[in-house]
Amino acid sequence: xxxxxxxxxxxxxxxxxxxxxxxxxxxxxxxxxxxxxxxxxxxxxxxxxxxxxxxxxxxxxxxxxxxxxxxxxxxxxxxxxxxxxxxxxxxxxxxxxxxxxxxxxxxxxxxxxxxxxxxxxxxxxxxxxxxxxxxxxxxxxxxxxxxxxxxxxxxxxxxxxxxxxxxxxxxxxxxxxxxxxxxxxxxxxxxxxxxxxxxxxxxxxxxxxxxxxxxxxxxxxxxxxxxxxxxxxxxxxxxxxxxxxxxxxxxxxxx
Amino acid sequence: xxxxxxxxxxxxxxxxxxxxxxxxxxxxxxxxxxxxxxxxxxxxxxxxxxxxxxxxxxxxxxxxxxxxxxxxxxxxxxxxxxxxxxxxxxxxxxxxxxxxxxxxxxxxxxxxxxxxxxxxxxxxxxxxxxxxxxxxxxxxxxxxxxxxxxxxxxxxxxxxxxxxxxxxxxxxxxxxxxxxxxxxxxxxxxxxx
Numbered sequence: 001x002x003x004x005x006x007x008x009x010x011x012x013x014x015x016x017x018x019x020x021x022x023x024x025x026x027x028x029x030x031x032x033x034x035x036x037x038x039x040x041x042x043x044x045x046x047x048x049x050x051x052x053x054x055x056x057x058x059x060x061x062x063x064x065x066x067x068x069x070x071x072x073x074x075x076x077x078x079x080x081x082x083x084x085x086x087x088x089x090x091x092x093x094x095x096x097x098x099x100x101x102x103x104x105x106x107x108x109x110x111x112x113x114x115x116x117x118x119x120x121x122x123x124x125x126x127x128x129x130x131x132x133x134x135x136x137x138x139x140x141x142x143x144x145x146x147x148x149x150x151x152x153x154x155x156x157x158x159x160x161x162x163x164x165x166x167x168x169x170x171x172x173x174x175x176x177x178x179x180x181x182x183x184x185x186x187x188x189x190x191x192x193x194x195x196x197x198x199x200x201x202x203x204x205x206x207x208x209x210x211x212x213x214x215x216x217x218x219x220x221x222x223x224x225x226x227x228x229x230x231x232x233x234x235x236x237x238x239x240x241x242x243x244x245x246x247x248x249x250x251x252x253x254x255x
Numbered sequence: 256x257x258x259x260x261x262x263x264x265x266x267x268x269x270x271x272x273x274x275x276x277x278x279x280x281x282x283x284x285x286x287x288x289x290x291x292x293x294x295x296x297x298x299x300x301x302x303x304x305x306x307x308x309x310x311x312x313x314x315x316x317x318x319x320x321x322x323x324x325x326x327x328x329x330x331x332x333x334x335x336x337x338x339x340x341x342x343x344x345x346x347x348x349x350x351x352x353x354x355x356x357x358x359x360x361x362x363x364x365x366x367x368x369x370x371x372x373x374x375x376x377x378x379x380x381x382x383x384x385x386x387x388x389x390x391x392x393x394x395x396x397x398x399x400x401x402x403x404x405x406x407x408x409x410x411x412x413x414x415x416x417x418x419x420x421x422x423x424x425x426x427x428x429x430x431x432x433x434x435x436x437x438x439x440x441x442x443x444x445x446x447x448x
Contacts, residue, residue, distance in 0.1 A: 149287075173261065175290070176271075176288065176290055177257040177259065
């Protein structure tokens, strides 16, 4: 189904009620989750009669941005859907699209990356592109008390210019929802940024196409986090910031 | 506030608490799943008076993720009982395996393995918006001899209608992409470890 007229009508109705329509996606790694949803109303839209139109918008984003599924390309982002003056449907979005260089050199038949352990801040050899580093939080706020039913994921990245970004996500598995306090979030982000700064030397001598430095880890019940530090290179890196794409009259890019 | 069952979100505290009751959690264990004081107070006061979530209620959940999460909490024997599943056939096989004792010496281990075939009726009117038609669902129950874990395996109607538990469990296995026949299953199973 195309639903063009119905979606235009829905967006107009939403606008008159100050309801905005957002979208988010995290594609790659064998799946292409992408959804559009109203705000307010995110909790209940999937059981409303408008659900098919939101699903259609999600499908159109998949097509318009050619979101990946299998393979080594990833594309994650979010945006807002709005109507243009001529009732054209647009998405304004910010996202990150990338593809890592292959780990394996087919022509030379050799592995391009190695794993090793980062002991006391010193790499065991000079040729690694991936390291681990353990940090123990002596006071992990109250999070340690709920790790039997939740995961605290810590990630960070640094580009070649030294710009750093830290993310902390608390994912619930069972039980009532616990929201990370701003204080706790700031605490963990500070540590992520410290680990990035301590590891900056890993980026020296890297090519310009380097993907920079990524770190990721998960808080264990004993307060420890085993950070994986990765200096993989990109084959593709597209950063979209407030870009606009049309969601009207989308053709299936694969046909 | 949201409540989670194996990462799946439920919106209502009472529903979540009733699911824990259906799972058979004692009050003390249920409390370990609540952080917020108001939730803990609610559980302490009401938990033991709440009726356990039923299989029928779980089957009526329209959100497929929630339906699956709820059913995973329920004991399968309870599911069989509540949905009124009917046992169509039971067959017991005597199996002989070679095992090794603590000295590394081989010995023959003989045990009886049972297979039970069930059917249950799914009615459209009892599961609005979930099932679009009345149908019979078949499944075969068997026990892993290594772990004693019970398995309940779906089989399609054309297999279930044969009312042969051994034939049904044979269908769940493949060789060169094709389901095993009852005779092949009996022959091949002697190679199981």
